[in-house]
Structure formats: C-alpha cells, structure tokens
Amino acid sequence: MRFFISLLEQAMGALLTFAVNIWMARDGHPEAYGVYAFWLTIAWMAGTAQSTLVTSHLMSLPHVDLTQRRRPEQFFLTVQLIFIIGLTCLTEIFSQGMAFSGSIFTAEGAVLFVPGFLLFQYARALAFSRQRTVMAASITGCALLLCIVMIGFYHFSGRLPAANDGLLISGMAYGISALIFVIALMKKHCLPMGWRAMKPYLHYLHSSGWIFLGAASSELTNRLFSFATAWHYGASSLAVLSATQIALRPAWMISAAWTSIAQPRMAHMWAESRYRQFWKFLAVGTLIPVTGSLVWSALVFVNWDFLRRLLYHDNYANTAELILLWGGNVILGSILGGWNCALLATRRFRTLAYTDILGAFATCVAMVIVIRFLPYPFVITGTMMGQITQVIALGVVLYGMLRTTSRA
Structure with missing residues (x-):
C-alpha cells in the first residue's frame, strides 16, 4: 500500500x-x-x-x-x-x-x-x-x-x-x-x-563531503546537457529538449516512488543483517521501474504526433527521435535510481562518489565531442554515456557486496 x-x-x-x-x-x-x-x-x-x-x-x-x-x-x-x-x-x-x-x-x-x-x-x-x-x-x-x-x-x-x-x-x-x-x-x-545544541549531532555531517562529491558528479551527468544547450545552441533549443523530456517524465515516477519508500526500509534491513530480504527488495525495485520506463517510452514514441498536437498546439514537429533518446535516458536512470538507493541505504557514500565521478567524466568527454561536431539533439547521448559508465561501475560494486553478504 x-x-x-x-x-x-x-x-x-x-x-x-x-x-x-x-x-x-x-x-x-x-x-x-x-x-x-x-x-x-x-x-x-x-x-x-x-x-x-x-x-x-x-x-x-x-x-x-x-x-x-x-x-x-x-x-x-x-x-x-x-x-x-x-x-x-x-x-x-x-x-x-x-x-x-x-x-x-x-x-x-x-x-x-x-x-x-x-x-x-x-x-x-x-x-x-x-x-x-x-x-x-x-x-x-x-x-x-x-x-x-x-x-x-x-x-x-x-x-x-x-x-x-x-x-x-x-x-x-x-x-x-x-x-x-x-x-x-x-x-x-x-x-x-543553537550552536551548542548542534554540536553533539555534527558527526552526521562527516560523510557529507563524499555525498556532496557524488551528488555533484551525478548532477553534472544529468544536467550538463541543459547548460551545454543553453550556452552553445540557445534558449529555443533548450525549450525543445525540455518539451520532449516532459512527455517521458511520468516514467520517472515509478523509480522515484520506489526510492522514496525503499531507502529507509533498506537501511533498516541492512542494519539488522537481513541481507536476503535486502537483495530481493532491490531486485524487485529495479525490475519494476525499468519495465515501466520501457513501456511508457514506447507508448509515447508511437503516439508522439498526437501528443505534441494535443499538448503543444502542433509545435515541436519532427522531434520523434528525441523521444527515443529520452527513452534510453529514462531506462538507464531507472536502473541507477535503485542501485544508488542501495549504496545510500548501506552508507557507502565514498564508493558511490567514485562511481558518480566516473559517470561525470564520461559525460563531459562525450559532451565536448557533441558540441564540436553534432547538432543539439545529441546532447542527450552525452548524458547517456555517463549513465552507462555508472551502470557498469555500480554493477561491479553490487556484485561484490552480494558475494560478501552471501558468505555472512
């Protein structure tokens, strides 16, 4: 419920x-x-x-x-x-x-x-x-x-x-x-x-540096396309990207809904050494958002001409390829949402920061190539390169955690 x-x-x-x-x-x-x-x-x-x-x-x-x-x-x-x-x-x-x-x-x-x-x-x-x-x-x-x-x-x-x-x-x-x-x-x-009353709780912030480093790197991966588009291609191009991205936004809801309730529960499971339940919960929480994102992206792509006429007064014609690109972005994001949640629940902030840095580096390299040689729709692929890098890195980390807990 x-x-x-x-x-x-x-x-x-x-x-x-x-x-x-x-x-x-x-x-x-x-x-x-x-x-x-x-x-x-x-x-x-x-x-x-x-x-x-x-x-x-x-x-x-x-x-x-x-x-x-x-x-x-x-x-x-x-x-x-x-x-x-x-x-x-x-x-x-x-x-x-x-x-x-x-x-x-x-x-x-x-x-x-x-x-x-x-x-x-x-x-x-x-x-x-x-x-x-x-x-x-x-x-x-x-x-x-x-x-x-x-x-x-x-x-x-x-x-x-x-x-x-x-x-x-x-x-x-x-x-x-x-x-x-x-x-x-x-x-x-x-x-x-007051300051004196805060002192006993400052230890909570000791890991904030790693969380900030990871979060900043993740945001660079996910948001760099906005700044690259605004700076190099202009506000009108950013409007087209935003208008098409909005149509895929409902697909994020499943992943975000699961993450909102899962992180506190997974933190309790991990603290109580209920590892089998933890991994089952993570598996279900990855499969459902990915499936939902795939289905929603396909539905929007097939019906895009109707949707853009309904939503945007027949503006943003010839943008169906952007829906495909955003669909890939959403599916990768659904995987990352669940896997990031697992590392946050187990307080592996440093490890998560390293994987986010790898993703941000891949995004920056890809975005430079896009800006120099390709039109604005391909900034989405720059984001996806960073996401793919993160998925690979997190997959390796989670596999190691699974092997460790299976022996516990």
Missing part, C-alpha cells in the same frame, strides 16, 4: 511540474520557457546539494521511534534553514549578475522559486523518512492544488506567461504547502537549534 501511495505522490508531483511546463510551452514564448527550464535545472542542482547535507541523512536515520528522532530531525532542520538562506542570497547575486551582463536568463522570480522548491523537497523527505507516505502525498497534493488554481487565474486573464510568472507561481505553491506541513510535522521542534 505504501508503494501505491508513494506512486500517487509522485504522480501529483509530476502533474505539478507538467502543468507549469505545459502552460509555459503552450501559452508562452519559447525563450521564456527556456529561461524557466534553465532555473528549474538550477533548482534541481541546488536540491542535490541539499540532499548531501540533509535529506540523504534523514532518509538513512536508523531510528524508528519518534522520540529518538526528534533531536536529529531538529538538527537537520537547522542545517536546512541555513542552507536555504545561503542559496537564496546566491540566487539573487547570480540573477543580478546575469542582468548586469545582459543575459536573457535573468529572472527575479527565481529568488522565490529556488527556496520554495528546496523547502518542498525537505518537507517530502521528512515525511518519507518517518515512513508517513500519506503525509508526503498530502504535501504534494496541496502544492498541486495551489499551483493549478494560480495557473487557472492567470490563464483566464489572457496574458502570455513570462519566465517570472512560472517561477513565482511554482515557488509560492511549493513554499506555502511545505511550510504548513513542516510546522505540522515538527510542532514545537520546528525552531532552529
């Missing part, structure tokens, strides 16, 4: 992102949509950095009893607030710097969007770490409702959406819903700790 509730939560999250993207792509100018897609990429990268300090540790806490979790959770909330304040300041500086240089990617709405997005991801992780999937689904459902209502008001006003409009609406939907539920979950412990 938890898996299906988690899947519903992922579906609502995907629908939220889908609603904003479709609204921007259908009603807005391609460059405005490209700017929105650029800042969405920035927010996801910031979310990955956040996971190194907060959410990865929350999801791996071995404590089940709420009284044992209270103080560590309050510690991570304090770290979270410091991180959000710092990122908000950096976002403002970055946006002002781009405005000064005359870049089209400047957007004041990002100053609300980035912290709102980060707080939303923290609230979801907090609920899932307690295995309260209904609460996590409620957080996302609240954000979805707020977003649809605001988009509806704006749409019926007849104005064309600018990049700032999409960023402000998303930021408010994320931020308001997250703030309400964080207060509800933490209650009297929602206030930040």
